[in-house]
Amino acid sequence: MKANESMTLVVTGYRAEALDVASFELRDPSGKPLPEFAPGAHLEITLPEYDSAPSSLIRHYSLCNDSAETNRYVIAVGRASNSRGGSLAMHEHVRVGSTLRVRSPRNNFPLVGDAGHYRFIAGGIGITPILSMIRWCQSHEKSWSLLYCTRSRTRTAFYETLAGFGAAVRFHFDDESGSLLPDLARELADGVASEHVYCCGPGGLMHAVEEVWTGRSPESVHFEWFSTKGLSNVQPASHEVAFDIVLRSTGERLRVEPGTSILETLEQRDISVPFACREGLCRTCETPLFGGEADHRDYVLSEVERRAQSSVMICVSRARSDTLILGV
Ligand code: FES
Incomplete structure (x- = not known):
């Protein structure tokens, strides 16, 4: 299994951990070992569709089991009172025997190895x-x-x-x-x-x-960060200016207007790119940057990564230069 590859896992355990919190154990259906993870890593899960939920909801849940275990993943999900469908789907529609599409673990919250x-x-x-x-x-x-x-x-x-x-x-x-x-x-x-x-x-x-x-x-x-609520990175659209993006694969130039994200600009042209949170929290929409200077507005890049200007979260970030050349 390559990094970031998608797999189908079966729910083999379900446990109420507290009021409105349940844990789910996931395993490969044929018992194969799972891709390794380090403490702080999370899974990207495509949630099951059901009557009242929009299709293809994608959510990220941190792994809480021992990272030395290679035969299972365990996540815990809190039922949010303001759920947009994610925690509700997990609590009400996922049980032992359910299958879920899962991307191999990613880690935006790594543990240093040598703290005192x-x-x-x-x-x-x-x-x-x-x-x-x-x-x-x-x-x-x-x-x-x-x-x-x-x-x-x-x-x-x-x-x-x-x-x-x-x-x-x-x-x-x-x-x-x-x-x-x-x-x-x-x-x-x-x-x-x-x-x-x-x-x-x-x-x-x-x-x-x-x-x-x-x-x-x-x-x-x-x-x-789980949510952008109360974070200072959120800029009002009135402070935004338009800029251009150039798609490296085709050379096409598109205008990104104030109040519209790069991701939305691409979607308006039916160009499909991966995304999940649309809030700069999950890294799913990270896109290579080949030219120009991004105005990073996400919550996941480190200071070193921001300065490197080699990728950009296109759901929230904008441009400091007139044009960004993107690996799309
Ligand atoms: S979609 Fe989550 S960071 Fe962009």
């Missing part, structure tokens, strides 16, 4: 990539700690597993503590220079961690 200490901060369903990271730390005898924030004990996925790690895990339940966020300044005050922070959860928690972390090395704090 790994400090994990998770909120809600953001525990999923962190759980895989914790399993890696355990098997590699790394020092780690977790602060896990949820609305209540009943909504705390993997509670028994995590509680079993003892003092390394601290829970913060909104309803028991009377506050939405723990005292992060206090939580992070004892940080050591060689530690790395990994944070995944709702925007409010991530912003709070960013604020408290100000002044420390930006390379030592890592975020995985």
Whole structure:
């Protein structure tokens, strides 16, 4: 199986992990080993079509099992109250025996291998990539700690597993503590220079961690965003200007108007390109950039990748130059 290749997997396990959170175990139908993954990786899943859902919904779910396992993938899905069909489809239409189209794992949230200490901060369903990271730390005898924030004990996925790690895990339940966020300044005050922070959860928690972390090395704090809500990259269309794209395969030149993305411009010409989140979060629409300077507005490229100007997320990013030459 090559990287990013698509496969059909069968659901071999289903488990309620907390109120409105279920985990799904996926295996190859013939028992073949699966492509390897590293902690922090996610799967891109094409969800089953059903009566009230639009066809071909694609969603990304972090892997939460041990990355040393090659015979199965485990994901956990929270049922979102504002679901656009993704979490609803998984919760109501996917059960043991269902088959799903899955792309081999990708990792936008990789774990560095040599931190002196790994400090994990998770909120809600953001525990999923962190759980895989914790399993890696355990098997590699790394020092780690977790602060896990949820609305209540009943909504705390993997509670028994995590509680079993003892003092390394601290829970913060909104309803028991009377506050939405723990005292992060206090939580992070004892940080050591060689530690790395990994944070995944709702925007409010991530912003709070960013604020408290100000002044420390930006390379030592890592975020995985699930949604663009509340993020400052989102620009009003009134601030946008038109630019051209040139398609390297045909030489065709197209105008990208303000308020229209590169992806939408291509779709208007019936040029099909892969996409999923349309929010700059998943990397599915990453397109090679052969000329021009992109105005990167995604949440997945690193600083080094942004400066390299060798690819662009065409669902959200725009241009600083008059023209971008794209590998389309
Ligand atoms: S479609 Fe997800 S980053 Fe563009």
